[in-house]
Amino acid sequence: MALRDQQQLQAINQIADSLSSCERRTLFYLCDSLDQDNSEARMKEMLIMKVMRHDAGHLLLRELMLRLGRFDILRKVCKTSRDEVERTLTFRQVLPRFRVLMSDISEDMVDEDLNSVKFLLSSRLPREKIDKAKSFLDVIIELEKLDVVSPERVDVVEECLIDIGRLDLAKKVTAYKTPVVTSEQHPPQQQRLRAPHPFSASNTSHHFQPTRREQSRHSATGNIPMSVYREQSCQSQQDCYRFNTNPRGVCVIIDCVGNDGDVLEQTFRALHFNVLLHKWLSIEETLSALRGIVRQTENFEGDGFVCCIISRGTTNHLLGTDSDSVGLPLDSVRRLFTADSCPMLAGKPKLFFIQRYSVPEPLPFARMEHRDEDLETDGCDVLPRSDIIPTDADVFWSHCWTQQRLLEQGHHRSVYVKALTDSLQKGQRRKTHLLDVHTEVNRAIFEHNERNPGEMYNIDLKHTLRKDLYLK
Numbered sequence: 108m109a110l111r112d113q114q115q116l117q118a119i120n121q122i123a124d125s126l127s128s129c130e131r132r133t134l135f136y137l138c139d140s141l142d143q144d145n146s147e148a149r150m151k152e153m154l155i156m157k158v159m160r161h162d163a164g165h166l167l168l169r170e171l172m173l174r175l176g177r178f179d180i181l182r183k184v185c186k187t188s189r190d191e192v193e194r195t196l197t198f199r200q201v202l203p204r205f206r207v208l209m210s211d212i213s214e215d216m217v218d219e220d221l222n223s224v225k226f227l228l229s230s231r232l233p234r235e236k237i238d239k240a241k242s243f244l245d246v247i248i249e250l251e252k253l254d255v256v257s258p259e260r261v262d263v264v265e266e267c268l269i270d271i272g273r274l275d276l277a278k279k280v281t282a283y284k285t286p287v288v289t290s291e292q293h294p295p296q297q298q299r300l301r302a303p304h305p306f307s308a309s310n311t312s313h314h315f316q317p318t319r320r321e322q323s324r325h326s327a328t329g330n331i332p333m334s335v336y337r338e339q340s341c342q343s344q345q346d347c348y349r350f351n352t353n354p355r356g357v358c359v360i361i362d363c364v365g366n367d368g369d370v371l372e373q374t375f376r377a378l379h380f381n382v383l384l385h386k387w388l389s390i391e392e393t394l395s396a397l398r399g400i401v402r403q404t405e406n407f408e409g410d411g412f413v414c415c416i417i418s419r420g421t422t423n424h425l426l427g428t429d430s431d432s433v434g435l436p437l438d439s440v441r442r443l444f445t446a447d448s449c450p451m452l453a454g455k456p457k458l459f460f461i462q463r464y465s466v467p468e469p470l471p472f473a474r475m476e477h478r479d480e481d482l483e484t485d486g487c488d489v490l491p492r493s494d495i496i497p498t499d500a501d502v503f504w505s506h507c508w509t510q511q512r513l514l515e516q517g518h519h520r521s522v523y524v525k526a527l528t529d530s531l532q533k534g535q536r537r538k539t540h541l542l543d544v545h546t547e548v549n550r551a552i553f554e555h556n557e558r559n560p561g562e563m564y565n566i567d568l569k570h571t572l573r574k575d576l577y578l579k
Contacts, residue, residue, distance in 0.1 A: 138157055271550075
């Protein structure tokens with residue numbers, strides 16, 4: 108074995124002995140590995156393969172130690188200094204820019220930021236993956252496995268950072284997305300090879316975090332609402348749902364609790380919907396109201412449909428004002444307005460907002476629940492388009508649930524409904540993407556839960572929208 112190889116092997120062994128489990132996890136990621144096994148032995152094996160077979164293996168080791176902040180290893184093992192490695196990286200960076208960027212962002216995040224990101228991504232990642240994530244890097248690794256995030260796809264990361272108020276970090280992602288210029292345009296090659304890292308002059312302090320308000324005030328990005336970013340990606344009318352008829356469509360509100368139906372009515376009227384508000388309905392009356400809407404074809408001449416329901420219920424059923432019924436299956440409500448049941452809604456966005464107050468599951472001898480055949484409708488007198496549009500396409504399903512006991516409080520108002528109406532009312536003043544509206548709702552619920560751990564709200568978003576949907 109050549110002397111140089113012996114020296115590199117010795118350096119690898121010393122480094123492996125010196126790193127913590129967390130540092131090894133980051134090192135694996137920087138080396139383009141999503142391996143779950145980050146043991147010391149596996150790391151030695153990986154570094155030997157990477158370093159011994161790489162023309163710039165010694166530079167790879169040095170950059171890894173720099174990114175990990177292990178300047179002691181740089182000095183003792185690699186026989187160099189932080190300043191010298193940084194000067195070298197000005198002209199030649201070995202590690203992938205994308206991985207360095209994600210690692211830097213993770214390093215700059217505080218626990219509050221991480222919790223906010225995990226909440227925002229709770230509809231994209233399984234609950235067990237979210238719970239296991241101890242760092243932003245853990246979240247990114249799971250998103251990469253799902254191919255949601257990659258070196259070419261960082262929009263989700265950028266939007267999350269904007270949503271949680273870390274505009275300083277979002278600007279780094281924006282800079283990463285900027286097309287690399289050629290040497291003819293900018294002769295100094297260092298302009299395109301030098302990536303930001305936590306050891307640069309602008310990021311030397313890890314103890315001071317500017318407040319969210321200061322970030323918004325001082326950052327130029329803070330003056331650009333996220334809807335602008337989304338609007339840029341909407342390249343043509345084909346990428347967006349048509350949503351400008353007046354009225355835009357029918358909005359049916361079924362308030363079986365009696366607390367928040369009025370504010371929903373005001374909000375959707377302001378959004379130019381024809382609103383039908385029903386209060387204190389039983390399950391039979393709810394079914395009758397929904398069937399009546401489906402039978403009246405003029406309800407679907409607009410560009411969309413909205414259904415809001417506030418009711419007591421169990422996991423998958425609504426109870427209305429009934430107390431001795433298994434209830435109405437939530438999925439059956441959705442299926443009443445699919446392209447099969449109502450062809451005039453085919454290809455149009457169908458938005459559902461459900462606030463459920465949870466009650467115990469009923470006993471087996473409770474009254475029979477409503478069956479799917481009970482929900483058959485007369486349909487609409489037009490040719491179906493379900494051969495073109497998938498039956499379950501174009502659905503936006505937002506379902507929030509909390510405990511029934513909260514209704515016992517005087518003048519109770521749903522945190523979910525308030526956040527939803529507040530965000531929709533803001534959207535009236537500017538062109539706002541529907542997903543941005545729901546992100547604000549997520550944030551409001553997350554903050555409420557942190558302040559009131561005994562009054563938790565849970566929220567689940569599922570959608571099959573095929574295009575962008577803007578509200579104004």
